Structure formats: C-alpha cells, structure tokens
Amino acid sequence: MSKISACCLFFLLPFFGMGQGLTFKSSKTLPFITVDGHQVAAVILVNNGDSVVVTVRIWGMADQMIGIGSGERTVEVRVPAVTRDSVVEVGFVKGGVAGGAGGAGTVVATDKVSVAPAKKMTIYILPHSHNDIGYTEIQTNVEKKQMNNLLTGIEYARRTKDYPAGARFVWNLEGLYAADLFLHRMDEQQKKDFLDAVKDGRVALNGMYLNTLTGLCRPEELLQLFHYSTTLAQQVGVKVDAAMISDVPGYTWGTVAAMAQAGIKYFSAAPNNFDRIGDILDQWEDKPFYWVSPSGKEKVLVWIPYKGYSLSHGMPQGLTKDFVVKYMDVLKGKGFPYDISYIRWSGHGDNAVPDMTICDFVKDWSSRYAWPRFVISSTSDAFGALEARYGDQLPREQGDWTGYWEDGAASSAYETAENRASSSRLSQAEVLWAMKSPSPKALATGGAAKYPVDSFAAAWQHVILYSEHTWGADESVTRPLSQKTKEQWEIKKSYATEADSLSRELMKGAFAGEGMAAGAIDVYNTNSWERTGLILTAGQGNGIKDDAGHRVASQRLSTGELAFVAEKVPPFAARRYYVVKAGGKGGPVKDIRSVEVGKNWLDNGIVRVVVNERTGAIKSLRARAIDNDFVDSASGDELNDYLYLQGNKLADLQRNGPVRISVKERGPVESVLQIVSEAPGCNSLTREVRLVRGMDYVELTDILDKKPATLDPSGDYQWANKEGKESVNIGFPFHVTGGAMQLDIPLALMRPEQDQLPGSCKNWLEVGNYADVSNATTGITWVTLDAPLVEVGGITATLLGGQSHPEVWRKHIEPTQKLYSWAINNHWETNYRAYQDGIITFRYALRPHGAFDALSATEFSTGLVQPLIVGVASMGRAVGLRDTVPMLRLTGGVGQAGSGVIVVALRPSEDGKAFVVTLYNPGESSVTATLGTQAVEVAGRDVITVRVER
DSSP states (O other), rough: OOOSSSSSSSEEEOBOOTTTTEEEEEEEEEEEEESSSOEEEEEEEOOOOSSSEEEEEEETTTOEEEOOSEEEEEEEEEEOOOOOEEEEEEEEEEESSSSTTTOEEEEEEEEEEEEEOOOOOOEEEEEEEEESSSSSSOOOHHHHHHHHHHHHHHHHHTEEEEEEEESSEEEEEEHHHHHHHHHSSSOOOHHHHHHHHTTSSSSEEOOOOSHHHHHHHHOOHHHHHHHHHHHHHHHTTOOOEEEEEEOOOOOOOOOOHHHHHHHOEEEEEEEEEEHHHHHHHHHTTTOOOEEOOTTTSEEEEEEOOTTTGGGGGOOOTTTOOHHHHHHHHHHHHHHHHOEEEEEEEEEESTTTOOTHHHHHHHHHHHHEESEEEEEEEHHHHHHHHHHHHHGGGOOOEEEOOOOGGGGGGGGHHHHHHHHHHHHHHHHHHHHHHHOOOOOHHHHHHOOOOOHHHHHHHHHHHHHHHHHHHOOOOOOTSSSSSSSHHHHHHHHHHHHHHHHHHHHHHHHHEEEEEEOOOEEEEEEESSSOOOOHHHHEEESSEEEEOOSOOEEEEEETTTTSSSEEEEEEEEEEEEEEEEEEEEEESSSSSSSSSOOEEOOEEEEEESEEEOOTTTTTTTTEETTTTTTBBBBBOTSOOTEEEEEEEEESSSGOOOEEOOOOEEEEEEEEEESEEEEEEOOOEEEEEEEEEEEETSSSSEEEEEEEEOOOOOOOSSSSTTTTTOTTTEEEEEEEOOOOOOOOOEEETTTEEEEEOTOTTTOOOSSSSSSSSSEEEEOOHHHHEEEEEOOEEEEESSSOOOSSSSSOOGSSSSOOOOOOOOEEEEEEEEEOSSSOSOOOEEEEEEEEEEEEESSSOHHHHHHHHHHSSSOEEEEEEESOOOOHHHHHHHOEEETTTTTTTTTTTTTEEEOTTTSSSSSEEEEESSSSSSSEEEEEEEEEEOOOOOOEEEEEOO
C-alpha cells in the first residue's frame, strides 16, 4: 500500500462485510494526539442495517468499542503515536469483547494503515473586535459598541478565571482608541475594573491607536500613532510591546522606527482577506519575519495570520474539530516550519462583540487532546513564544510595505490636503510652545501659561481619526445620497475640520498674553536649520526694514498682502522686521531688479520657466548653473500637465482645453503667471506658476473648480462598477538622463521596486513631502504639499471597484523618470466617496539641483510644508530657544549640508521639566549631534527621541 506523507493521511481499504450491512469506506489520520498519547484516525463506515457495535483491534493497544448508527458515519479511532512514517495493522472485529488485542471475537478483516507523525503544534488564539470607526453604522454608535465590548471582555475574563490555563478569556484591544474613550467617559468603578484587568493580563493593550492608513501620515503623526501606548503604559504600570492592525493591507516603512520609539517589538498585521489587497496574503500569510527599519538598527516581528483578521467571520458555528483539521492541513501545505502558530478571532463581523465560546472549545479540547494545544492569549504572549523558540531562525526583510488602501484618500482630496496641513501645523505649534515655554519657576507660581497637553492630544486624535481607514458607509458608492452615507461622511469630514481648527488655535495660543511692539512683526523659524523664505503679511505700510534697519525688497500683491523675503532666520528662533512707509529711512533696497516675466515665461536669474501657450503645462525648466532642460516632452506630456481619465481605458485620457495666460504678479519679490482653461471633470482649471526673488525653485498651484462625478450606483456593481469612475492625474515627466527615483515617506526614503517588500502595491505609491529624480551629478526634487499619491512610469492606477485577483496587480516597476501625481479618484466600490466637488487646490514645487543630498531635500521640502510663521511681535526683541534655553542649542551634525540631522518633533515635556526632541537623520552616514552638552549619535536613516532636561 502506498504511503501518503503528512499528518492528514487518506487511505482506502477494500470494502468488506462487518456484520449485517456494515462496510468500511475510507479513513484519514487526523493531526491530533490524545491526552493519553495516541494519534487519531477518522474512519468512515457505511451501515445499511441497524445500529451496531464493532471492535477496533490494533496490536499493542486496548480494544476500542465503537457504536455505529445507520447510514454513513465517521468515527475516531486511536492509533499508536509515531515519530516517523509507519505502518499499523488494524483488525476489525465482529462480536468482540473489550479486553485487548487477541480477545474474543471474530476478525473479519485486517489492513495495513500508513500513519505519519502528528506535529505537536501550539496554536494561540487572539480574541479581539475589529474597529471600523463607521462603515456598518454611524461612528458614534461604533464608539459605544467598542466601549461595551471592553466591558464584556472584562466580564468574560472574570467568568472564565477558573478555567484551565489557556482556556481563560483574554480581551485584546485591537487599538487604544477604545481605551482612551473608556477612560474619558466611564464611571470610576468601570475605570478601576479596566485598569485592574490590564494589570493582571485579562485585557491586553496593543499599541497602535487606530487602524490607520500609515502611508498618509506626516512624520510626527506616525510617531503620535503610538504615543498614547507609552502614556497609558506608564499610567497602568505595564509594558506595551505589541501592536495590532486589521483590515488594512500595507504599511509605510517608517512604522518600524515609530514602533521602536514606543518600545513595540511585535506587530500583528492582519489584512482584509480578498478585496483590493494585491498579493500581500500570497506573499506573507503565515510567514513571520523581522521587518527591519531603514537604519537597520530597529526591527519588529511581523506576522500575518491565516485569513487575516476575518477568519471567524465565516465561522458562525465557532471553532470546531473540522476547522482544526483544515487549519493543520493548510499549515502543512504551506510547509509551515514552526510548531507555534496563531489565529485572530474577531467574532462574527466588524465591530463584533466578544465571543466566549472559544473558551469552552479550548476547555473541552484540552480535556481530550494534548496536541495541537490551544492557548487564548495576548499578542505579546503569542509572538513572544515564537520569538523565544525561533527568533534566531526568522528571516529579516527591509523595505517599504507600500499600502493598497491609501488611494481612497483621494476621493476626498480637499479634506486630505487639509489634514496633511493640520499635521504639519501641529508640529510647528509644538515648537512654538517650546520656544515660548516659561521656566518651571514661572509655571509653579502660576505666572505663565502651561503647555496645553490635553489640547494637543485632542488635536492629534482628530488628525489620526481622519487618517483611520474607515472613510464612510458600506453603501457610500451604491447609495451615495442615502442618509447613512451622508451622516457618516459628515462625521468623517469633521475630523479633518476640527483638526484644522484646533491646530490653528494652538498656533495662536502660543502667542497669547504677549504685548505687541508697534509696527513690527516677528518671523519664527520652527525648524532646526537656518531658513530663508517668502513672507506674506497684512501690514499697512508699503516697505519692510530688517532688524538691522536695512530696507528689504517688498511688493504689494494683487491679493492686498505685502510680500517680502525673510533671510537667514536662525533655527528655533525669530527675526524681527518692521513695516514702514515707502521712502522711509534705511537707505535704498539693494538689487531691486524684478523677477522677470514675459508672456509665457518667468526668470529670477536662478531658474527659468517657460509655459506651453497651447496646453498651459511647463515646456521648459532650466537652472542657470545646470546645463539641462528638466522637461521630458518626448512622450507628449509636460510638467504640470492636466490628465483626466473617465473609466480605465488610457485611450480615453482627456486634457484641458485652450488656455489664457496672464501676468498675475510682477515685482521685485515675486512674479506669477496665471493660466486659465476649461478642463474635463471641472467647471474651470486655474494654474499659477510663481518664481520668488533669490529662490532656486518654482512653485505651482493648480486650482480645480471640480464638478461632481456622475452617480450611477446601479452601474455594474459589485466587482467592476465602472460607471462614473474618474481620476485626475498631474503629469511630471522629468528629463534627467539615467536618473533614479526616490520617494520621501514618513521617517524614511525609498526607491520604487528596490525598497519595496514583496506584496507591496506598485500601481500607486504614497509620498510624504517629496520625490527626487537624480543621476550622479544632476537632479530635480518634486515637492507635493497636498496630494499624497503618485504613479511612477505612467498612469497605472486603473483598477476600478472590487479587485480580488492578485494577478491583475502590477508586479514590477521599471526604472523611470516619469512621475504622476494621482490627485483625485473615486475608484472604490465601497467605503470611500463616490464624488467630490468645489474648489480643490494642489500645490507643488520643482527644484533643480546638482548631486542628490537627502538632508538638503528633506530640509527644502519640510520648509515648504512648515513655512516660516508670522507671529506677534512681542515687547522687547525677537527671541527663541537659542536665547532662552541654552541646553537646546543645536550644534555638531544638525543643519550641516550633506551629513546632518533634523528635528522632526520638539515639545515641552508633560511635567514641564524638560523638552522631548525627536531627531531624524535622512542621510546614509551616522552623525553625532549635540544638544547643549548632550551628544547624541544618530545612525543613517535613523530616528531617535531624547529627553533634554531644562
């Protein structure tokens, strides 16, 4: 008889009589070991007569008496446990009496059965509820449901406290948003019960705040995503070293560094198991690995479980023996090499209630079977067990795990841009509060405003809530005008709106209570390097003087604002300027020459830009010091080309209509060309091209008066839904011979294809502040302030509606110098918006340069998204950290071209006794920076957070 390897073994025996009408059909060895040390075979018998008792006799084992009802029946038969593939002779006895091999009865047949070893597997079960903040019902109801789930989880843990070890209920908080709500809304006894349950392990904290689209995050937002875990851990007195994310496929590379900053070393990633996920499950399901940070210094253990987060959604009957057989078969079929595994148990739908039936299953199972062993546990315990046994054998992977679902954010492009700006503004507001931070003595006497910890926490919470993956209702596309859809969108939209409001209030609050110096303004630099930048102010005069009394070139714009360039503003400091009348004292302005402007061109002596008079795109971009035109028009596209696609056929690509070019601004500070046209999908398209005095880059502003997309919810839903689908793509085909592309992502820099993990999205990619295309000597940096999505090499984002087939996704990105900003789309069949309309603005900047320098590109792009701040001119001189807080004088590597670090976050500590500083080194070489007397070594591409005592 042929052997079949593995613990799940099928074999057929000859049909023979076993009493009246009883025949043996087949058997299968099961992957079980009983508590008394035997393996198990499932035998299928067909009984065409009455119920009958048969004896199964195996040499060396006690007889097994089995009752067989009529019809086809499956019964379990114990067989000897083996350590290698073996053959066992089985006898089937009629009329036998239990008493061991060779006892009474007639052996009617024997057969040789192949038995393979059963793997001694421990399977951890992680109970949790998937947090969709909306989707199935309004967000406010979801919040209540998740807090109730926490109460229920605590109660189930109490009920099962006397169950055997491994069968006791543990409630994993998938994200800490529910805990945050709970501690703010519940009564004191409930809070105490929660904290007690956390301390004794009945409730497990997982450190990510929400299931966030990490590719949308700004650098500090990514850090804030894990900040609450450290705060709560300190409050409770526990260690939070694990995080969960559910549903979302793909995560930005800087997430590793952000988790490391929060002390998280285990990451349970569990994507959706079929829709718009590319081949992420094909590549990574049940394949644990260490995900290594861009610096190579940090790592987290990542593990995607079988069927992602939603395994239990299709199992209304709960855990069963049949599932165990199937699951062990699956692991064997994959060649799973470990004897520790885990599954998620998220109940029977999104936002599901806790399911205590798993405790009874494990309790009953462990009374019968020793293996596989089931353990209900926390993420930390499950991952810790794997690491302890196999940590030195796990593979290490380095690269971006580019996300698939961030594309939906372009279905609400206005709010997405608004939230990006709020995130950057909050980072600046924190620095301003640090710059204005009073001494501990002043705080103790109540003579100064304390850093508003709670207000900042609320603002960051709203930023993160907008970046959370649940955008809207499940029927947002099929019924875009339903009450359910509209109500959920209003709340989702409010997260971005409130974040905008709170961030502005906090910025303004940093200046509260200061006396004003007449006729003066202070220009604040919230960055760690010296800044020069354009300033727009509402001052009533017509001229500007600097703090040395020298006249500065200024220009009254068509908007009524007064423009000038603030030069060499020190890091973390302010420089004072005075608004004066024209012709005042101070002498003439040097180099008063205007930024030259022609019918379709601009030239500031550093950069020259020429606009195509027919299309309005940029047909030539040159830097005076570089012998290269950076526009590659060979394919028919030019820079800032408007490309509109309805549906998914590239042959249907449309462009804007004839353009009208005019000079909007002309002067010594800036000149602006305005290009107006009709455009498909819009009521109108207005593009502005600006050059500023002394600046080595050109700024582009594209203003769309967007028409709503055609709504056709009947369409051909569910898996194509092509009717009414649209996208806006802004083309940037660069000419840099042999140039390689790099994308800035939060706390990392990645090269498409080269720095992407298998299973990453390649049809579109997320970008933080900039992309760069460079060869060894020449390049160009492209900055995007509002739009976070790009396509590289061509328009490749054409997958409409639901997509469940891995093979339809782009598998490779060839070397390219072409970049397309994927500004707007409504491609999804659910969750995201079906249409958007009104004024939507996209801003870009293009900076030609010599050899690529990561620090320079990071400083340049950060400076645009975090502009110089015009603040209240306080009585006395303009001050900053260099004047008031000597321990934060930044020297050494900070700000040095080519080899330095930057500060990505700076705020007063919550106790007011220190500053919390996060340093980022975008370069490849290690740098030592000095904060006062404290030397800090920052490895290349690394992130470090330090506390600097006051």
